[in-house]
Amino acid sequence: MRSHAAAAHRVELHRHHQRGHAVHAIHRPVNRFLGLPLGVTIALVWANTVPEPYFRLAQTLAFAVNEIGMALFVGLIMQEIVEATMEGGALHSWRRWTLPLIAAAGGIAGSVGTYLAWVQGRYEVILTAGWPIACAVDVAAAYYVLKAIMPRSGILPFVLLLGIATDLFGMVIVAVWRPTVGAPGGGAALLLAALGLAGVMRTLKVRAFWPYLLICGPLSWFAFLRDGLHPAFALVPIVPFLPHEPRKLDLLADPPDDDAVHHFEHEWNTLVQVVLFLFGLVNGGVILTGYDTGTWAVLLAALVGRPAGILAAVGLAVLAGWHLPRRIGWRQLVVAAFAASTGFTFALFFASGILYTGPMLAQLTIGALATAAGALLAIGIARLAGVGRFSRAS
Amino acid sequence: MRRAVVVLVVLLSAGGLAPAAQNPALQAPAPGKAEGLPGRQDSLKFAVIGDNGNGDKTEYDVGQQMAAARAKFPFDMVLMLGDNMYGRQDPQDFVSKFEQPYAALLQAGVLFYASLGNHDNQSNRFYKGFNMGGERYFSYVKKNVRFFVLDSNVLDPQQRSWLDEALGRAREDWKICYFHHPLYSDGGRHGSDVSLRVALEPTLVKHGVNVVFSGHDHIYERIKPQKGISYFVAGSGGELRRGDVHPSGMTAAYFDQDNAFMLVEVAGDDMFFEAVARTGTTVDSGVIHRQSNDARATR
Numbered sequence: 001m002r003s004h005a006a007a008a009h010r011v012e013l014h015r016h017h018q019r020g021h022a023v024h025a026i027h028r029p030v031n032r033f034l035g036l037p038l039g040v041t042i043a044l045v046w047a048n049t050v051p052e053p054y055f056r057l058a059q060t061l062a063f064a065v066n067e068i069g070m071a072l073f074v075g076l077i078m079q080e081i082v083e084a085t086m087e088g089g090a091l092h093s094w095r096r097w098t099l100p101l102i103a104a105a106g107g108i109a110g111s112v113g114t115y116l117a118w119v120q121g122r123y124e125v126i127l128t129a130g131w132p133i134a135c136a137v138d139v140a141a142a143y144y145v146l147k148a149i150m151p152r153s154g155i156l157p158f159v160l161l162l163g164i165a166t167d168l169f170g171m172v173i174v175a176v177w178r179p180t181v182g183a184p185g186g187g188a189a190l191l192l193a194a195l196g197l198a199g200v201m202r203t204l205k206v207r208a209f210w211p212y213l214l215i216c217g218p219l220s221w222f223a224f225l226r227d228g229l230h231p232a233f234a235l236v237p238i239v240p241f242l243p244h245e246p247r248k249l250d251l252l253a254d255p256p257d258d259d260a261v262h263h264f265e266h267e268w269n270t271l272v273q274v275v276l277f278l279f280g281l282v283n284g285g286v287i288l289t290g291y292d293t294g295t296w297a298v299l300l301a302a303l304v305g306r307p308a309g310i311l312a313a314v315g316l317a318v319l320a321g322w323h324l325p326r327r328i329g330w331r332q333l334v335v336a337a338f339a340a341s342t343g344f345t346f347a348l349f350f351a352s353g354i355l356y357t358g359p360m361l362a363q364l365t366i367g368a369l370a371t372a373a374g375a376l377l378a379i380g381i382a383r384l385a386g387v388g389r390f391s392r393a394s
Numbered sequence: 395m396r397r398a399v400v401v402l403v404v405l406l407s408a409g410g411l412a413p414a415a416q417n418p419a420l421q422a423p424a425p426g427k428a429e430g431l432p433g434r435q436d437s438l439k440f441a442v443i444g445d446n447g448n449g450d451k452t453e454y455d456v457g458q459q460m461a462a463a464r465a466k467f468p469f470d471m472v473l474m475l476g477d478n479m480y481g482r483q484d485p486q487d488f489v490s491k492f493e494q495p496y497a498a499l500l501q502a503g504v505l506f507y508a509s510l511g512n513h514d515n516q517s518n519r520f521y522k523g524f525n526m527g528g529e530r531y532f533s534y535v536k537k538n539v540r541f542f543v544l545d546s547n548v549l550d551p552q553q554r555s556w557l558d559e560a561l562g563r564a565r566e567d568w569k570i571c572y573f574h575h576p577l578y579s580d581g582g583r584h585g586s587d588v589s590l591r592v593a594l595e596p597t598l599v600k601h602g603v604n605v606v607f608s609g610h611d612h613i614y615e616r617i618k619p620q621k622g623i624s625y626f627v628a629g630s631g632g633e634l635r636r637g638d639v640h641p642s643g644m645t646a647a648y649f650d651q652d653n654a655f656m657l658v659e660v661a662g663d664d665m666f667f668e669a670v671a672r673t674g675t676t677v678d679s680g681v682i683h684r685q686s687n688d689a690r691a692t693r
Contacts, residue, residue, distance in 0.1 A: 051588035059592055123481050125515045126547055289585055292512070356550040357593045359512065359575050359610075 035273035036345055039280025040369060047285030058282045059357065065282045066352050067231045069275040071221060073349075074171070075213075075235030076272050081164055083244050099325070100161035102317045103310045107166055107340065108135050110309015115301035119293060127294045130364045132177065132354055134301035135170030136346035138371075139163035142339045145375045150388035154325040155336045162310070162336075167346050174353040175224075175233045187227030191237065194219035198241035207243050209268075216241070230353050276345070283352045284369060290362040298347065298367025303374055307337035335382045341374030430668050430679030431467055437661035438537040439467060444475030444574075444609025445511065446631030449491040452653045453632035455672045457495035460655055463670060464499065467657055471536065472496075472504060475609035475628060476511025476546075476574030478524065483515045492523060495632075507534065509543045511574035511609065533560050539660050540566040542603075544573035549593050557594075561601035568660055568684060571598060572607040578625045580645050581611025582638045598623055604684055605665060607656075613639050614656075614669050615648040616678055624682050628669070630654050649677040 046054040111134040119127040142159050150156075194216040201211055213235070221234035314333060318324065324333065347368035355361040386392045433439075441460055446453050460472075479491050493500060500506075500523070508524035510516065519526040526532060530545035531553050542560060545553065561569065576584070577591040587610075598606065599621045609629030617625035630653045639650040653672040658665060669678040 047588075052592060055589045055592040059589075123483065123515075124513060125483075126510075126512060129548075287585075287588060289583070290587075356548050357589055358547055358549045359587055359590065360547050362587075362589060 035275075035277035036280040036284075036348075039277040039282075040284030040348075041280075043281045043283075043285030044288075044369075047287055051285075051287060054285050058285055061278065061282050062352075065275065065278045067225075068221070070232040070279060070349065071217070071234045072268060072272050072275050073279070074232050075217075075239055076268060077167075078236050078239040079242065079244075081168075082240055086244060097161055097165075099314065099317060099322055100158050101165050102313050102322070103158075103337075104162045104165035104169070106309040106311075106313020106316075107137075107162065107306040107337075108169060108309070110312065111135065111301040111306040113309070114305025115297045118297040118300055122293045122297075124293045127297060127360065127364075130294055130298070130351070130355065130360070132170050132173040133298055133343070133347050133350045133364055133368060134305070135166055135173065136302075136343035136350050136368070136371075137163035137166045137306075137340050138342045138344040138346055139167065141342040141344055141372070141375055142336075145339045145342075145378050146336060149335060149339075149379065149382045149390070150332060153328070153332065153388065155328050155332050158325050158328070159336050159340055162340055166340075170346065170350055171233065174350050175230045175236075177354060184226050187223035187225070187229070190219050190223035190226065194223065195237060195241075198238050202241045202243075209242055212238055212242050232349075232353065279348070279352075283348050283365065286362045286365045286369070288366065290359060291366045292359075292363040294360060294363040295367040295370065298343070298364055299370050299373075302341045302343050302347070302367075302371040303338075303377060306341050307334070310337040310340065331385045331387050334385065335378050335387050338374060338381050339378040341371065341377065343368055343371040343374075347371055430676070430681070431657060431659045431666050432661060433467060433659070434661045436537075437659050438539055439469040439657075439659050440471045440473060440536075441469050442473045442475065442572075442607055442626070442628050442656035442658060443631030444607075444627075445477040445612055445629040445633045446474070446495075447477060447479040447491040447513075448481070448632045449487070449495075450632060452634065452672065453491070454495045456631055456653050456655055457497075457499070459670060459672055459674050460496070461498035461502075462674065463657055464502065464504070467659075469657065470504060472499065472506045473541070473572050473607060474506055474508035474524065475572055475607055475631075476509045477513040477609060477629075477633070478508050478511065479515070479518060480513050480633070483518065488521060488523065507541065507543065509573050510545050510547060512547055531556060533564075535566060537660070538566055538662075539568040539570055540564045542569065542571045544571065544594075546573040546575040546587075546590060546608075549590060554593070554597070558597050558601075561597065561603065564601070567663070568605075568665070569601065569603045570605045570607070571603050574608060575610045576608035576625070576627045576629075577606065578617045578620055578644060579608070579611045579613075579627045580615055580617075580639050580642050580648065581613050581627065581629075581635070582640050583635055584611050595621065595623075605682065611635070611638065613648060613650040614654040614677065615639060615650075616646040616669075616680075618644050618646045620644065622685060624665075626656065626667075628654070628656050647678045 043054065043058070112131050115131050115134040116128065119125070139160060142163050143156065146153070146156055146159055197219070198212055198216040206212070216238045217235055220238055221231045224231040224234045311334065348365065351361060351364050351368050355364065382388055383390045443456065446456065479487060481487070496506070505525055506523060508526055510519065510530060516530070518524060519530060520528050531543060533540060533542050542557065544557065575587045575590055577595060578586050603623055605624045605626070607626050607628060609627065611627050612629045612633040612635040613627060614630055615627040632653065634653050635650065637650055639648045641648060649669060649671065654669050654677060657668045657670060663684040665682040665684070667680060667682070668676050671677050
């Protein structure tokens, strides 16, 4: 009787465990990555049905979301990069960076070149200002698409590094190239104060993140604003002072995989998801008839220029004596190059960072959203080429 | 079928067979003035073109028709609503796409005041023939009218605060704005730019702007007054998207079967207007009475 009850209890525990896994499997991507697409979807439907109330809300919230809230997102990205590249981190070895950096440079050249060629060829020179949008790789999208096609492949860190390098380049451009007139200046003193305070906290071994973010963060934010830099980047100089522990797993590893370490991003994940949802809601709403030359320029830059640039650069590097990552062939590399063509989150962020309200922003935003097609393209090519899960041998 | 009926009504109204007025703010032309323009001696007279600079025969035809119209209606200036130049924009293009099509007007001393469209190179604001003084956005006065010219491609905070201040300072009877992208339009290709409208309209309403001219949609359309402001889309000065108008409740009149330009006369508290097709036929006309800000507030 007792053994029967114990067996029933074990079965119940097993069921509970399975339910837990299932819930967790759904909860994880929803919690980490669906905030932005959800916001964008709502915004698109809203803007194309009852546009006036939508744009009124979006324009009211734009400053708070894009200039303040997104500082948390950029801080989170910076934190991921700092931890992953620390000693003991998954991306610490600089030797691993060489080929991805070459690929990133090729991707940037290919995408920016395509963008500029298209807008110049169409004689819409005014769109030239939107070229930084071509320097956007949605790292999370690329990572998860490739992980779905080629789990445990050496191509994953390659694409992560490529994406990070591309986005860092774009972020620097957006941070400094923000069209600002009449910034009052005087930000340097504020930034020095923020860095000094962060240094003191670090010396005093302050382990909590809050004092860094709530005291040094606002000082740095005002410094950026006063000097005409994009204030969403305000946490970038503060993040290196935060307490860190190296990420033993890949970048973007989920909390349950790496629970031993108390990571900043785990605590801030929910808040950043709310920010990303609002960011999608505020910036993703475009009236779809607003597509124009800029839409095609962004789309062609991402889906044609970047993969072509990546493959050409890696090809030249191989000719010059570099080696492809172990067990990675050209077919895998082609799939990876297309997986890196999605700009989505970062493209939207760059667009909102360099352009103001108007039809130019609208047409480029449509292009940025449409680059989500890159993920489907990568899956289609993997299927055609028989790569990873689609391998004909398996 | 519905579209054909509307076009027919517009054409008939242009010929004086049906009333042009379709809303309380507009009245039919005075008897005996089929063209709807009184041609008073002390009034401000100007023409309006948009999306014109393609260098095609259509642009040259419209230019000739404008010159012909000027013989009867001696306007001194032309508002350009953007896309003043399509395609290549080298020095020879300024000749073939601007100086030649409007040669007769330029020789007569008519001044063109341009705004920038999405096809215009931003450096075109330095071209003397466009009278932009090197600015993306600017303001100027003619008689009792102050014009505000905006760059609607990118509505940056600096431009918005400039507009707010400039409109606030204006003491002229009439305030007329023009820029490329329409806040209201029934054009099928682009339509109303609602994002721009939400950003701009409160400022225009607050400061009592009377009339707004835009292009971008390659049609002619007159919109029923919105929040006290009369809107026109006149984007068929060279380009044309035939049959592109999808009339809605805000449509007062439209013409999308051929290229067109506008003739406008501001006389005291009235603004008379006429839309003229490339063939010389008047396709719409009417008059707008200026309302005081107090009157607007009570609407």
